[in-house]
Amino acid sequence: MKLKSATAIEQFLRKHGLSYISEPYWKDWRRVNIYEAVAPDILHQLYQGLIRHLTAWCRTIFGDDELDARFSRVPPTFGLRRFENGISKLQRPSGAEHRAVAKQLQTCIASAGVDKRIVRATKAILDFTVMAQYECHSDDTLEDLTDAVDRWHKNKEVFKELGALVAGFNFPKMHSMQHYNPSIKLFGILPTLSTDIGERLHIVQVKDAYNASNKK
Template sequence: MEKIFVGVVAGAADPEVVHAVRAITDFIYYAHFETHTEESLTNLEDAWEAFHKHKAVFVKQGIRESFNIPKLHSMIHYVRSIRLLGSADGYNTEGPERLHIDFAKLGYRASNRKQYVQQMTAWLERQEAVRRFEAYLDWLEVSQRDAEETEDSSDDEEPEDDVEIEEIEESEMATQGSLRTTRCTYKIAKKPPFPRTTIETIVSDYGASNFVNCLQDVVQYAVEKSRHPPVPPVNGNTSIPVFKQFKISLPLMSQVSQKASLDTVRAIVAKPARGRHPFIPAQFSTVLARESLLSQTDLEGIGDLVTGGNPLAGFTVGQVRVIFRLPSEYGGLASLAAHPLAYVEWFTPFQVRDEHVVKSRGHAISFRCGAAT
């Protein structure tokens, strides 16, 4: 709106008024510059000096008694501030208006209305001291919480010295018609953090409701296949060594990245709140797994699956509920004891999309017992 001020007063007001209005308008427009040069800053100073030279006309004509206005006083610092901090593009003197209530009205109301300036000053200093102390307490609380979370997560992130690296398999993967060798490994703690977990805990806390039946079926299958002497049945007194997580190196996919990625599979129960420790939700990783190892014939047919068939053939999705080793009494079953095992709740298998089916179907949980290593 100020762009019309000079045109409004020109020829209708005292020449001194016109000079003052033009000077303050020039100052406002120079202050709006996004970038400044020495010339523009000099013009800004000249406009400010011209306004001060002619502003007395408003006092002479009884329009104002004085110019003790904080916003006018702040304008004398513009040139120095711009030189030190950069242009004032986007700055508005109305920005701190909200502080008038906090610093003036509330301070005045807290006084006894006598010598209120000193009382308001003391009140503001006390408010600032309280805010500084609150900021310190917030910083201290965050620092303690970070330290506690680091301590809590120390068991999750196993140190390299306490991790064993096992070679899962060495297989040939087909990529765009050519075969290349990909070595997959996994890392897991040498000692399980929960070496004597009861069956009851696994069923209740880990949600592995069918754990006993599945483990018993797998053990029985291994006994029959290896002609191993009968082993004690799995029962409520059986203690299971349980892990929190393991890390697996995924095959290199040159289409995605030139670096092999490391994926972490977790099966961690919820941790209730205790004292200052907040509640930590459970973590049960969802995995895309291959149902069985591929033979050389399967490998040669991967290209056909990707190009013309179902690219998800042989894969299924499940949720890992428990990562464990066989108890010591089953150590003789070499086929199962060589690697840690996982109890996985499989979702319904993938299906080729039926274009005639409009309504989508959710995945249900199914229990299919088998050894996942």
């Protein structure tokens, strides 16, 4: 297929969820694989990505009332956030809130008497999220990381079968899971690369300055 104009190219690519870039900045960089330059991001790919999606799928399957009740009954425990009113009322949850949800999600669904594939798939995602944040890795931990991905793919179809999602699992943040193992070998541990390191600076460099101004 040969498209005759930039507009036609852009329209064609948009149908497939792609963007037209006529002059990529790396085009003159010899022997550069641009895909290896993109490091995993724990905040946006995992907590604001996979955990957010996983929580939404569980809400669809269990219902907000049931899942809220389960979260609200978690006894006060050191290191765990209390969700006295459940999680369905959270407005635009932050990365910290998704972290807090992730710590309790497995416990809240494990005894629900649902298809065990849901529990296994959820555990696989949570295991993957935890292991991706290790501050030291070996061949064994990287093998465990890959095993978590395999366990997820083995059990994930249950979410489609129960109507938790329609579009399927073919989206970038889901695809990124398979790149974590090679990325750790290439870049080292991932916590040092996560964008949540700079999130605190939003308060110091932006919000504090704005609050000290006349807000105009």
